[in-house]
Amino acid sequence: MGVPILTQGECLIASVQDALSDAELRDLQQRLAEQVGARGVRGVVIDVTVLDVIDSFATRTLSTIAYAVKLRGAEVVIVGIQPEVAFAMVQLGLTLEGVSTALNLDEGMALLRRTRSS
Amino acid sequence: MNDRPIDTASLRAEMNLSREELSRRKSWLRIDDEDAARLACIEEMVEPHVGPIIDALADELLGNRSSPRDDASRKLLRDYFGGLTRVDGFSDSFVEGRLMTVSALHEQVSPDVSWYLAAYLFYLQEVAAVLRRSSGHLEEMRATYRTLAKVLFLDLSLAIDTQVFERNRTIRAQQRQLEELSTPVLQMREGLLILPIVGMLDSQRAQQLTEHLLRAIRDRRGKVVVLDVTGVAAVDSRVANHLIQTVDAARLMGAKAVITGVSPEVAQTLVGLGINLGNVTTVSELQDGVDEADRALGLRVVAVEEASREGGQAWGCRSSRRASA
Numbered sequence: 474m475g476v477p478i479l480t481q482g483e484c485l486i487a488s489v490q491d492a493l494s495d496a497e498l499r500d501l502q503q504r505l506a507e508q509v510g511a512r513g514v515r516g517v518v519i520d521v522t523v524l525d526v527i528d529s530f531a532t533r534t535l536s537t538i539a540y541a542v543k544l545r546g547a548e549v550v551i552v553g554i555q556p557e558v559a560f561a562m563v564q565l566g567l568t569l570e571g572v573s574t575a576l577n578l579d580e581g582m583a584l585l586r587r588t589r590s591s
Numbered sequence: 592m593n594d595r596p597i598d599t600a601s602l603r604a605e606m607n608l609s610r611e612e613l614s615r616r617k618s619w620l621r622i623d624d625e626d627a628a629r630l631a632c633i634e635e636m637v638e639p640h641v642g643p644i645i646d647a648l649a650d651e652l653l654g655n656r657s658s659p660r661d662d663a664s665r666k667l668l669r670d671y672f673g674g675l676t677r678v679d680g681f682s683d684s685f686v687e688g689r690l691m692t693v694s695a696l697h698e699q700v701s702p703d704v705s706w707y708l709a710a711y712l713f714y715l716q717e718v719a720a721v722l723r724r725s726s727g728h729l730e731e732m733r734a735t736y737r738t739l740a741k742v743l744f745l746d747l748s749l750a751i752d753t754q755v756f757e758r759n760r761t762i763r764a765q766q767r768q769l770e771e772l773s774t775p776v777l778q779m780r781e782g783l784l785i786l787p788i789v790g791m792l793d794s795q796r797a798q799q800l801t802e803h804l805l806r807a808i809r810d811r812r813g814k815v816v817v818l819d820v821t822g823v824a825a826v827d828s829r830v831a832n833h834l835i836q837t838v839d840a841a842r843l844m845g846a847k848a849v850i851t852g853v854s855p856e857v858a859q860t861l862v863g864l865g866i867n868l869g870n871v872t873t874v875s876e877l878q879d880g881v882d883e884a885d886r887a888l889g890l891r892v893v894a895v896e897e898a899s900r901e902g903g904q905a906w907g908c909r910s911s912r913r914a915s916a
Contacts, residue, residue: 554844558843562840576812576845
């Protein structure tokens with residue numbers, strides 16, 4: 474099963490439910506890129522709370538998703554990176570440069586609202 | 592010192608006294624089956640005479656005190672040296688039993704290593720004297736003496752191991768306490784965490800500090816973190832790297848990090864090392880850092896209204912009223 478993408482107002486919420494294979498990541502990227510344009514969506518929240526590993530491929534794909542979504546006129550926020558995951562990522566030099574992040578879904582939605590209103 | 596019950600199996604594991612290690616020690620001391628057999632005879636011969644020897648040792652260790660606690664110690668000592676000859680073939684259970692007694696004695700009176708050495712020698716001499724009086728054959732007596740010496744030295748190795756182990760454990764416990772003490776994460780207001788860093792920042796501490804901080808960000812919903820490095824005397828490239836990693840990790844969790852308190856010397860060093868803190872917000876004082884954090888949180892600190900009516904710049908009174916963004 475791929476990552477479910479929910480619609481909430483002008484936002485899409487991609488809520489990762491389980492460890493992601495590379496194929497699932499690519500699938501997520503493709504579906505998000507399609508749906509962002511189709512429904513006039515202004516923001517995308519990707520919730521990775523359940524992931525206990527985010528490797529270099531996942532990091533790169535998340536960055537690509539953010540860039541692709543930006544090209545389609547919306548913003549991406551990654552939410553729910555766990556302390557251990559964040560620590561492991563910086564040790565590997567994966568910093569998700571240029572991608573917005575937030576603590577949890579709530580904060581992520583608030584961040585999107587703020588960037589839209591400003 | 593610590594009041595948890597002594598579990599010999601785990602004690603042995605912690606002290607790295609595996610079966611192999613024990614048999615290595617035994618072979619190093621050349622303990623064989625003959626020794627085990629001879630010990631049984633020693634026990635019979637020595638048992639009646641061991642009382643006065645132990646009393647002399649106890650006097651040496653405890654002085655002439657006699658509180659209930661000292662009496663308990665005396666009893667322990669009696670078990671301790673009495674048990675030396677009660678060996679059933681140097682089995683594992685013997686070693687575990689010895690470890691137990693050694694730890695018990697250690698917790699009760701914690702004698703010095705020097706006391707151990709002297710006590711073992713004293714015991715050996717006294718028992719040898721007993722043997723000399725009771726044994727007929729010179730050759731047999733020598734063999735018995737050697738056996739006794741082997742047992743004592745094996746036991747001494749256990750005793751010293753226990754000493755060293757206990758001391759190391761104390762050191763580790765203190766180190767842990769120190770580490771926990773040295774990295775507090777303070778919550779200043781909702782969403783604002785302050786992390787004062789004091790002292791040397793080595794890799795291990797930096798890692799710990801980062802982990803503390805990240806957990807605090809999750810648990811207290813931190814949105815802005817002020818890292819105050821006023822107390823960091825010296826910075827090298829590794830420390831700077833750790834700081835950058837901490838900032839990046841915080842950002843991954845959605846928190847903005849601000850570094851404050853970079854002293855002129857530290858700034859010079861960083862520039863000299865060619866380290867780029869370009870992606871990190873740095874301000875000079877902790878107070879500026881907090882102001883910066885407030886801005887990021889959409890808060891504004893204003894003076895109480897009386898002060899503002901008087902038209903004074905009320906920097907001294909920082910009572911705050913939150914203006915939501």
